[in-house]
Amino acid sequence: MAQLNVGIIGVGSIATHRHIPEYQLLEDVNIVAYCDIVQERASEYAEQFGGKSYDNYKALLQDDSIDAVSICTPNYLHAEIAIEALTAGKHVLCEKPMATTIEDAERMIEAATNSGKQLMIAQNQRFTEAHELARETLSQGKLGKIYSFKTTFGHAGPESWSVDGANSWFFDKRRAFIGAMGDLGVHKIDLMHYLLNETFTEVGAMIETSEKEGTVDDNAVFILKTKSGAIGTMSAAWVYKGEEDNSTIIYGEKGILKLNTDSEFNYIFIDEEGNKEAYKLGKIQTNDAQTSTGTIERFIEAIQGGQPVPVDGQDGLASLNVIVKALQSAQEKKVVKI
Missing domain, CATH: 3.40.50.720 (NAD(P)-binding Rossmann-like Domain)
Structure with missing residues (x-):
């Protein structure tokens, strides 16, 4: 090359x-x-x-x-x-x-x-092994019709991560535009687009600045609906103390898929009868564990x-659009069509 x-x-x-x-x-x-x-x-x-x-x-x-x-x-x-x-x-x-x-x-x-x-x-997040296998699993119909999901990305905040610490641009609304939603939530929106192979049509959001100084969000929860009717939640937060949460659970007619919910097995499928498949795959990246x-x-x-x-840019735009509509939802206190 x-x-x-x-x-x-x-x-x-x-x-x-x-x-x-x-x-x-x-x-x-x-x-x-x-x-x-x-x-x-x-x-x-x-x-x-x-x-x-x-x-x-x-x-x-x-x-x-x-x-x-x-x-x-x-x-x-x-x-x-x-x-x-x-x-x-x-x-x-x-x-x-x-x-x-x-x-x-x-x-x-x-x-x-x-x-x-x-x-x-x-x-x-698309490129972690558990998520790539999940995409394949879902596309093959192993869970059947998707009913619901929960996806979360939260830690204590970028103070220990950012080169500027507590003075980081992350907390400046003029430079950041949004806080935890842009740092973490947009990852999970894109991930769900990837896993479910469809975009969202409606969002209802509650967005808060619970702890951090400044005017950007540090704690947000979305309720989301897809065109096919799956409904679920996305949480993005800089207020999770003690342990980072970077997990996703998907509920379907044939079972449950758990991704990065277990410290040992980061891909777990449980079928209708309770039979379990569990795999140890590549670890997801965290602030403490910088894997490739x-x-x-x-x-x-x-x-x-x-x-x-x-x-590509269209993928990035689709995720940004959800965030923008979520901001509208929180301001207007109603569910907004995307």
């Missing part, structure tokens, strides 16, 4: 824990540029691993040798940088949520179409193989 040159835009925690080390695992990828508004962060990685450092992403995008970029910036910059990168002829892997408005997300999709370059959204997500590998494989990325 031909070598691909990559630039990292935003050298914060998601870049240093996920993007940079996962690119470094690939033999046919070189990270040749690092950019951060705090240039010392970019310079540290450039000096350690080689490459150039920038404090302005526009200068990085002028480098014609760069084939692709990872956008790991605060949410409000995703669309602006992605559109400029695509227009400059770069493939783009953008962190979630892909944008802060539906209009910006649509502009990103249009830029990808016009440029002929790939736009992938970093929804990494597979996201970067899939992004590079798509570029090199000339194939569509597995999570």
Whole structure:
């Protein structure tokens, strides 16, 4: 395979824990540029691993040798940088949520179409082994008709995760747009789209700022309905103390599927008679256990193989749309059609 040159835009925690080390695992990828508004962060990685450092992403995008970029910036910059990168002829892997408005997300999709370059959204939960097996199980009809589900992603908050701690942009509504819903909830929305192979048609939401300082949400629960009539809940929170919860349960006419609910077996199927199938598969990523997500590998494989990325702009838009409608639901205190 031909070598691909990559630039990292935003050298914060998601870049240093996920993007940079996962690119470094690939033999046919070189990270040749690092950019951060705090240039010392970019310079540290450039000096350690080689490459150039920038404090302005526009200068990085002028480098014609760069084939692709990872956008790991605060949410409000995703669309602006992605559109400029695509227009400059770069493939783009953008962190979630892909944008802060539906209009910006649509502009990103249009830029990808016009440029002929790939736009992938970093929804990494699709790529865990338990979720991939669950998708196969569900598509084969092992659970029969799906009746309901519960999916949850919660921990104590990004203070210990973010490079800026309690002063992180995560808590600034202007830069983040949303809090736990954008950090965690959008992952679970995308996951349910993937597992159920359909999108949601209605949402009712309760959204709170229960503990964190600032004006972004830290505790949200959605009730969701699919076109086929499955109803369930999604919880996203930065207020879960003592233990992270990153689990999904799906209820069907032929049994129950439990994903990441057990510390040992992260795929459990229980049929109508109570018979159990349990498998130990690859662990899901947590703030404490930084296993490889597979996201970067899939992004590079798509570029090199000339194939569509597995999570494209339309997928990112579908998840963002649920979040936007949930905000409307909470404000208007009623169920909203999507």
